[in-house]
Amino acid sequence: MTDSTTPQETAALAEGPVLPEEIDDPAVGVPSTGTPADGERTARRARRRRAAVRWGAAVVVCALAGTGTALAVTAPERTDLPGLATPKDGRYTFPALVLPQLPSGQSVPRESKGRHAADLRTLLLPVPVEAGGSLVPAAAPSAPAPGAPAPSASGSASPSAPGSTSASPAGTSSASPVAPVGPTPAGRVSCEAITADWKDPGSLRALLLQNACRDAAVREWTAADGTRTQIRLLSFGSQAEAWPMFDKLRRTGEPKDSSGGVQTGDTQGWDTVFGVDLATREVPGAPPATRIAFLSAGNVTGVITMTNPKGVPTAAFRQVVTLQSDLLA
Template identity: 50%
Template sequence: MTDQPTAAQPEPQPESQPAPASPAAAPAAPVSVPPQAPVPDSVWARDAPVVPEAPAPAPAPAPAPAGDPADGLDAFYAPPAEAAAPAVDPEVRRARRRAAVRWGCAAAVFALAGTGTALAVTAPERTDIPGLATASDGRYTFPALTLPPLPAGQGVPQSPARTHHADLRYLVLPAPKEAGGARVPVPFPSPAAPTASASADATATAAPTPAATAPAPTAAAPATATPGFADWVPCDAFLAEQQGDAAKARMVLNRDVCVGATVREWTASDGTRTQIRLLRFDSTSESWDAYTWLRGKGRLKAVPDSDSASTKDWDTVEGVSLTALNGTKKGGAKNDPTGRIAYLSAGDVVGIVTMTNPGGVAAAPFRQVVTLQADLLS
């Protein structure tokens, strides 16, 4: 038997023994190491392909509720049985009804009270309600203005002639309530055609005599038939009110043929005296000539010294020219002029409005009177 050489076996290596701990060193405290990803067995595992994990299977859909397929959605969205509203106690229901009735009655009471208050505030005049009355600025209370009737066959005055055919006395502004006047419109008598005597008087008056007088009232419309009418006066009665050259004023009235005049005066409760005088001339051109002289050179005794006053903010009246003057003398707590004058020209009629008061004439009533008088003449 041939002996085979035996391969040399490696000598076993002695196992490495841990170094004995130094008796002086204290045992180390345990250190908590955060968990780490597992280290591959070999460094060559870094290049190994990464196999993605399989996705978790989706949960199976819940089975549809049993029933009619057409009602599947209604059954699906139906609230669970435990979510149903609990039954309301009958006593609670009655209490809610009583509360609703009480609140409804309270709302009805407040609505009725508000309606009654609104009626109580709006029904009477504003000036009669305490706390809502506006402080008076001095304006007067006039009745509703109405135009007088025209004689038979005569029409409304038209431009450029603008001859007034109505009775001149009916064109004067009536007295206000503050001067004892009525708040209702003055009733006018039925218009009548001028009689022969009235026409004769008018013709005689039209002549340029030193004492030109107005036509006498006819029997159909006497001056005292209806209270509130103005009075006929002679044209030369105006001369007594002039402070300047009365002879020159007389010549102007005769040259321009003043054919009639009327006047109305009143004194209001505030002490203001108002005079409105209307002068009718034979034509529009003669009326304008007299108006130009009176507003420029005329001087009234009631307001001897006066200055021109602005009227640019006044309400304009078509067909009526206006010139306003304020007295230079002042009076009253507000230092208002003690006299104010306005000259009006409307076709064949010239109007003169004079207001005087030692305590001062406020601008508001003066403007009111002049504007209303212009409305009647326009």
């Protein structure tokens, strides 16, 4: 059989058949054959590009919307947002707590076996705004001048020495506090002054003498809601000497004006402060009209008494006790 293939056809057969994919590939540079399959692939690529653009635009819009929402929520105060305002639960507004400066050469209680070297008055919780206090931390009281009158046993604050600063809220004088709601005396008192507030004062006085109570300080205020708060701190020579007073009060302590008896308070769920022992007592009621907390922090025993005929708010009581514990820890 005679081979009628021309030289051009023989060369084409040697190179092999040309596939449509190779012709349609943009990298080859060969013009498309224009078949229906090529048109379908081109349309598919166009649809994919449009979908990618739409999804990219959607992501950008969502990111911008989320950023705007976050700024709108976080920029204003929480209490200004509808539905997020915290209802008033009785807690007070205190100035920032400031630890007192220690005398030269003295260390903190954790490093001195629980002994507090700071002036006892500087360890008292400041007066809240709701009782005429200020958000500016009060200056530390100065030491009494030599020959200054000794504090009386009546429980009232001793007069300040000439030129000394008052322990009343910062920016005010002890004679005329700003917007007074109730008396807010603060200062040194005699150790025996605490016995006037409790039944069986004789046994308490004996403990004070036996363990040589060295110093005492008191702060009182009455808030706008009618809750009266009294904080007393008693300083001893060591933790061993301070403990009997704390133990006596937490077991049998009962205010002299309580007629319905006193029961042990519940401290479950409290945020207790490390280094401070806590016990509470209260006059039966719902809520109790009298709540008492006893604190033992090294060589200092603290007594916090809060009274209100309408009931002492639980939140305010816990707040005062916790903050006072922080200053003693």
